[in-house]
Amino acid sequence: MTAKVIFRQLFEKESSTFSYLLGCKRTRKAILIDPVDITAARDAEIIRDLNLNLAYAINTHVHADHITGTHNLRAHFPEVKTGLGSGAKIAKSDEKFPHLHILTVGDISLEVRHTPGHTNGCVTYVEHKMGLVFTGDAVLIRGCGRTDFQEGSAATLYKSVMEQIWTLPDHFMIYPAHDYKGRTVSSVDEEKRLNPRLTKKKDEFIQIMNNLNLPYPKKIDLALPWNINCGAEPLEK
Numbered sequence: 001m002t003a004k005v006i007f008r009q010l011f012e013k014e015s016s017t018f019s020y021l022l023g024c025k026r027t028r029k030a031i032l033i034d035p036v037d038i039t040a041a042r043d044a045e046i047i048r049d050l051n052l053n054l055a056y057a058i059n060t061h062v063h064a065d066h067i068t069g070t071h072n073l074r075a076h077f078p079e080v081k082t083g084l085g086s087g088a089k090i091a092k093s094d095e096k097f098p099h100l101h102i103l104t105v106g107d108i109s110l111e112v113r114h115t116p117g118h119t120n121g122c123v124t125y126v127e128h129k130m131g132l133v134f135t136g137d138a139v140l141i142r143g144c145g146r147t148d149f150q151e152g153s154a155a156t157l158y159k160s161v162m163e164q165i166w167t168l169p170d171h172f173m174i175y176p177a178h179d180y181k182g183r184t185v186s187s188v189d190e191e192k193r194l195n196p197r198l199t200k201k202k203d204e205f206i207q208i209m210n211n212l213n214l215p216y217p218k219k220i221d222l223a224l225p226w227n228i229n230c231g232a233e234p235l236e237k
């Protein structure tokens with residue numbers, strides 16, 4: 001791990017969500033990926049403890065299971081910019097990143113790879129120097145994001161993963177947006193060999209995904225309108 005960047009994995013237990021903090025030691029500017037509303041104050045305290053200032057609060061996608069912390073973080077860091085992939089067309093955000101955009105903050109560079117499939121606007125953020133891959137819900141540890149709402153598509157998710165994630169070096173570490181079994185990190189090599197869904201051929205993968213029969217996330221009706229408004233209360237209810 002390069003000494004130029006501070007890296008922390010943070011956890012929100014109600015939705016089993018991971019957020020990721022990357023801080024530049026030289027400029028003291030930071031990026032927070034996938035913050036959650038109810039842990040925004042905790043995250044702000046950690047950022048201040050590390051003598052960092054939050055430049056960007058960004059999401060991998062419009063989440064359905066929890067409200068993003070991006071809006072709440074504005075109260076702690078008034079200069080913070082919010083960001084999302086440009087495929088998330090209906091959502092508000094200060095910046096919308098095109099495919100292969102490089103988000104640079106001090107000595108941190110994040111490549112934005114569009115990885116639709118769980119939702120149509122999903123992105124994966126890749127830090128090439130340290131080999132960190134923030135997959136959101138595209139690839140979970142030994143799993144992947146469901147594809148049954150928000151214009152999800154199993155065929156699209158398969159293509160995204162094969163072309164944008166499996167093509168990364170095997171040693172790159174995968175940091176997902178959730179884990180429901182207490183796992184924290186995987187690698188491209190591990191998931192390419194062991195992921196029970198994504199090791200299958202495309203047709204079988206689609207069949208698996210179309211038969212998951214998962215209950216909808218409990219907060220979906222609340223979370224989507226708030227997240228479309230960047231985590232702030234929607235004007236129209």
Ligand SMILES: N[C@@H](CCC(=O)N[C@@H](CSS)C(=O)NCC(=O)O)C(=O)O
Binds near residue numbers: 137
């Ligand atoms: N029980 C949770 C929601 C669990 C869930 O559906 N997780 C999503 C990611 S958050 S939208 C998912 O894609 N899961 C894939 C899987 O195979 O579990 C709740 O009610 O919030």
